[in-house]
Amino acid sequence: MDFPQFLQQLINGLSLGAIYALIAIGYTMVYGIIGMINFAHGEIYMIGAYIGLITITAIGTMFGCPAWLLIVSALAMAILVTCCYGWAVERFAYRPLRGSPRLVPLISAIGMSIFLQNYIAVLQTTRDLSVPELITGHLFSFTMDGFNVSMSNSRALILIVTIALMATVTIYIRSTRMGRACRACSQDIRMAGLLGIDVNKVISFTFIVGAFLAAVGGVLIGLSINKINPFIGFVAGIKAFTAAVIGGIGSIPGAMLGGALLGLIETFASAFLPTEYKDIVAFSLLILILLIRPSGLLGRPEVEKV
């Protein structure tokens, strides 16, 4: 495997990693703040994809408008509606369980994940729906000693948007008042409440930001892969969750690093080994990292006080 192929696989790995990172940040923020694995987050990403497709189909049929307008309106609608769903899931499935033992919200999350999958399956049929190819063409496509290295526009868009969104969220968390409140809650949510931080608002905000990113992910990934069905959220969810854990659950840059790492490992695994083993490699890596460094690469190691 000489350099051009390596370069191409690197691009493939990073663009796949961007997809995982975009969803992983939802897991990391929720776990960081209230220490809960939000199993339904994959479904929020799927709902984003469906809203995008519905908007495109609705506007597309009404009057032939240019592709970029379709994409922008799909993104806007998806963000608006998915954030509502993110808020609603937290408000109705998780808030009543705030004080209960750790396992109870987990089961509620698994239940919500199954509910949302079938909610969409019943309403929008379980069929595979094909998303129209709105983003076509290549960002760059050059041949280097006989091998064509290229990156499609849709993949490039995902990479750029992911980096941009990650940067904004990190800056927002680091510099704004709400960001400080989030960090306070992740250190000690009970004390944050005592000091006058409206904990419910912070938690809702976390879910809404997670939903915002998942919606963007849903629309862009839908446009890039052109196929959605009610169950894409589940597989992507587990992979994104793996990325969040590898990077160090609870740390936002960790989600980015974990996503990129998982994308690269899966890509090079299927480049060298037969493709069907790439998932086994991904999960084995997850277990290995957790055994050596449970808090992940960038996570804060939890000191166990006697």
Added chain:
Amino acid sequence: MITADETILTSARENRPTMLSVHNLQMRFGGLSAVDGINFHVKEKEIFAIIGPNGAGKTTVFNCISGFYKPSKGEIVYGGNDIAGQPSHKLARKGIVRTFQNVRLFRNMTVVENLLVAQHAQLNTNLLSGLFNTSRYRVSEQAALSRATFWLNKVRLRDVANREAGNLSYGQQRRLEIARCMITHPKLLLLDEPAAGLNPQETVALDVLIRDLRETCGVTILLIEHDMRLVMEISDCILVMEYGQPIAEGTPEEVKNNPRVIQAYLGAADE
């Protein structure tokens, strides 16, 4: 009420056999050394107290002795060999048992079950004999239950035997924790601020209980406590610590009048 062997108590402290001796114990967390250069010996059937302001490193010493921390440097000699760094469940089986600053009971299990679990090491835990309820198994269970009843009577918790440990009052929980330690036939009992949060009558009852444990069960007691009246009254020897360093050691009388101790506790009069 002193029934213990008379000679042990009154003979000079030096020639009594040592139960535990600590040689320049040091414990560092990253850059910070919580405990540095600690040396002391605890004699058999003695009540040895460690006192000092908050953050002096008392509980860290406890954690090193009971195997929860691996000391950075230094030796802990017990029963003839160095036990520094051995896991706490092995040390417990060798007879070193401890209570905790904030009571650690099995909250959702009943009081009796707490006492039965503590005897796990002595029980017949063979799976098959338990499954087929063999006579050997029934005998060992009955013995465990009668020992538990003995200790329930001793710490006056008999009437709440079937209540969940989490629903007991604070004083009751403290007594249950001590009973749970004693039921494992320890040689060395580490009490981490047993009187914390107790009202005066409960502290007096605790005083009587600790003396009774030493006399009747012949157990050596290592104590961390802030209640000076209890410490001065009950302990045979006291070690005073500040910022992880030892600043005084001796009988309650010597320690009470030691200027450095007074200064550490009451702060120097500002010249």
Added chain:
Amino acid sequence: MKAFIFKAAAFFCGLLATTMTFAQTTQTIKMAVPTALTGPVAQYGDMHRAGVRLAVEQVNEAGGILGKKIELVELDDACEPKQSPAVANKVVNDGIKFVLGHLCSGAFKPAAQIYNENDVLMVTSTATTDELSTYGYKLFFRTIGKDGQQGPAAGEYIVKKAKPKKLAIIHDKQTYGQGVATQVRKTVESLGMKPTIFEAINRGDTDYSAMITKMKQEGIDFVYYGGYHPELIVLLKQAKDLALNATWMGPEGAAVPDVKGESAEGLLVTLPPDFSKEPTNAKITEAFKAKNQDPSGAFMMTSYAAVQVLTDAIKGANSEDPFKVADYLHHNKFKTVLGEIEFTPQGDWSTARFDIFVWHKDATKTLAP
């Protein structure tokens, strides 16, 4: 001990007889249609049901068979091997003797064992995996070619007509996909061409760029994909994105209206001959069009033929006993929309053949040169 068991068993049996009442004589002939009403390949289920429904409607209009109307019982196994045994048990419990299905090879295998053990006659018009006819089931029939026929047709076309420099064969690791891909590999290797890559992908995956780059690196210029259309659509799109200029070929599982757009242009597909173009079937093609169903769909005509064959056999054998009907099926020729059908002892359609078609971006197809 034996005596006690005997008494206990007898008691249970008495209890059994009193509670289990069965209505033996029913005025209709029930036929089960286990197919995919839900799940990713539900589109094949639609074609399967459309063919069966039209045929049964026309038979019932013409007075049904043996004086009884045919009643269809449609069941959903979503093409999952996990669900099909439960569906098969339900069919057997309801006392249904004839089954038109199952749809997918993977789901059919466990169910076929249950049908065979409980004397239920099976006629599938969609499952093409060879294994089904290797178990020696006497009540198994097929009105569609099997991979053993589809594979060689594709293999010969690749070696003789397409003559690629470097060939890659990939499949979706499911019974159907892996089966047909292995058949193509056997044929191609027997004709002296060794595929450079023979690999599987995970069903439900969404990113194949790594594998496509590997193919580019090996200089692959022809790819045969064994599997259903959902994964193929994504593969074609990503192959175009990464500029892998290779012709693609797929089995009849890939020939679905959903496969369209730029990347689908020039896709080669093996399909049963397009019987909707046959002049004799004009009346039936019109009937499909009247229900705005596309008559040239992969399983429309084969499912129609399955009902034809079954109803003719029941009339011929003049009984509803599966063994008599099976015996009739084994020893007679049947005139159907697929032309004349004759069954091998294992229940395969002996003279089934597959043609090669070129798929276009508007989901139409023309016979390949």
Added chain:
Amino acid sequence: MRGETGMHVVVKDAVIAALVTALLTIPLIGLRLNVESTGLVLRTEMFWPLTAILVVFFGRLILPFIRRPTLPVKIPTEKIIPKIAEYRKVWLGALLVFAVTLPFTPPGGSMLTGLTMAMIYMLLALGLNIVVGYAGLLDLGHAAFYAIGAYTYALLNQYYGLSFWQALPLAGIAAGFFGIVLGFPVLRLRGDYLAIVTLGFGEIVRLLLNNWDSLTGGPDGITNISKPTLFGWEITRRARGEGETLWQFLGVDFVNTYQLIALYFIGLLLVVVAVIVIDRLSKMPVGRAWEALREDEIACRSLGLSPTMIKLTAFSLGSMFAGFAGAFYAAYLGSVTPDSFAFIESAIILSIVVLGGMGSQRGVLLAALTLTLLPEFARDFAEYRMLIFGLVMVLMMIWRPQGLWPASRRRVELPTS
């Protein structure tokens, strides 16, 4: 803000609530995508979204006037430990008789497949109850041991022709062994990290079964697995080997439901044995050690209990029962495929344990029965089945987090020494 009772605040609240409901309902419920022959098409059905918006709007308007102040803090209720039900033995006997005669009653007969699956999920949940309920170790990969048990029997039956009863103990031991293999590396992990590793382990086992074609037959799995025998008689229509079928022995002509009834009884037998064994285990020192570990691992260490041994016994015994369930599932279905052991199975088993009440055998049995039979009742609107299943899980966690039938502590009569 809520304190003000000015009408404009209430109206503002109602408008916002209505707006959110609109955003929630109109796009997904109002606009329906569907695939027609002409490709993707959008149908609109605005009835439900509009009613939802109106209900929420007027609901919020009148809400402040009828809402009674709720207690800000939930006061923990004192769990009084009931006396041992005197007639516990009688009660259990009645339950067993009911379970034995159920398949013969018309309603029971119609749900036989559901009842037998309920037996399998009971076995799985009883096993997981040891790991999650007693020892408090969150295991999200229990389906892996279910798969190992199933494939052990399938392979032994296919390659060596072992009968069900011969292979059953081996399946249990194999699953128990892998329980220890998983147990060792995760000793140090706690809570969520343990859950994630077990999830990863479950996925790896499923993927290995799916990709290891030579041994496990890959995605097709293994078919033609022989059914168990009941007291030495075959229960299928025709005896496979030279044995005699129970039905020939009874001189009864074969009806498929007889075979399902026989399978149900074998399942019932396994569940009864499992309940008795696990009940004994929980009363023994090892059972107390599990609960102590769940309550406070540090206190356990300080009393001389070695957490390693406790965790390994919990994992191995828990997975052993999952192995038995797997072997019976393989025998019942007659074929095994990797994708019937996906993560969703582990999630369902965990939900049964939590919904039933962690650490409570009777609760777990009840939850297994309800969760497996719930879809049977919802047979007519089949596609809503899983929708209701997910919703039930969420609502149950809100209204009864302690579970359907939580365990009550055992009362011990003290000897009057």
